[in-house]
Amino acid sequence: MMESIERSSHKVVVEQAKRLLCDLLADPFLSDISPTATHDEVASQLALEQGRAITVHVRRFDDQVLSVIVLQGATVGDLIRTVQRSVMKQLSLAGRTTPISWRSVWRRYALSTGQTLLSNRKAKLVSLGIGNRSEVQFVKKLRLKNDQHRH
Numbered sequence: 001m002m003e004s005i006e007r008s009s010h011k012v013v014v015e016q017a018k019r020l021l022c023d024l025l026a027d028p029f030l031s032d033i034s035p036t037a038t039h040d041e042v043a044s045q046l047a048l049e050q051g052r053a054i055t056v057h058v059r060r061f062d063d064q065v066l067s068v069i070v071l072q073g074a075t076v077g078d079l080i081r082t083v084q085r086s087v088m089k090q091l092s093l094a095g096r097t098t099p100i101s102w103r104s105v106w107r108r109y110a111l112s113t114g115q116t117l118l119s120n121r122k123a124k125l126v127s128l129g130i131g132n133r134s135e136v137q138f139v140k141k142l143r144l145k146n147d148q149h150r151h
Helices: 001-027 039-049 074-094 102-110
Strands: 053-059 065-071 110-111 136-142
Touching: 001 074, 039 065, 039 102, 074 110, 102 110
Parallel strands: 053 136
Antiparallel strands: 053 065, 110 136
């Protein structure tokens, strides 16, 4: 009996939380936050609104643009991790569960500003000329034939 009361009260609380979340997301300030947003995504959006973060647009090979939010003092490594999380969330929402070998991805591809390859993961984005609304794109890394024949 007690367990069924706890379950029904849990269902009530979940429904109330969903309604509250929908009401909050109807606020113009929060309207661009997805109902499936994680805590980190909400925190990033708030940091962006407060001027503590920037939006970087990442162009994929299929010309789709992925917009990610990173803090203003972010490094290339921070951007890479944010891109990975964003891609994984997109795939999850699309129902794809196949894991991605990010090590393999970053061995073959890199991010670039067009003229600069973002190879130093410790480099600050701002020092590379990347600011709010900047665009970077995936590029295939060039490998020397001798590198492929190494033992």
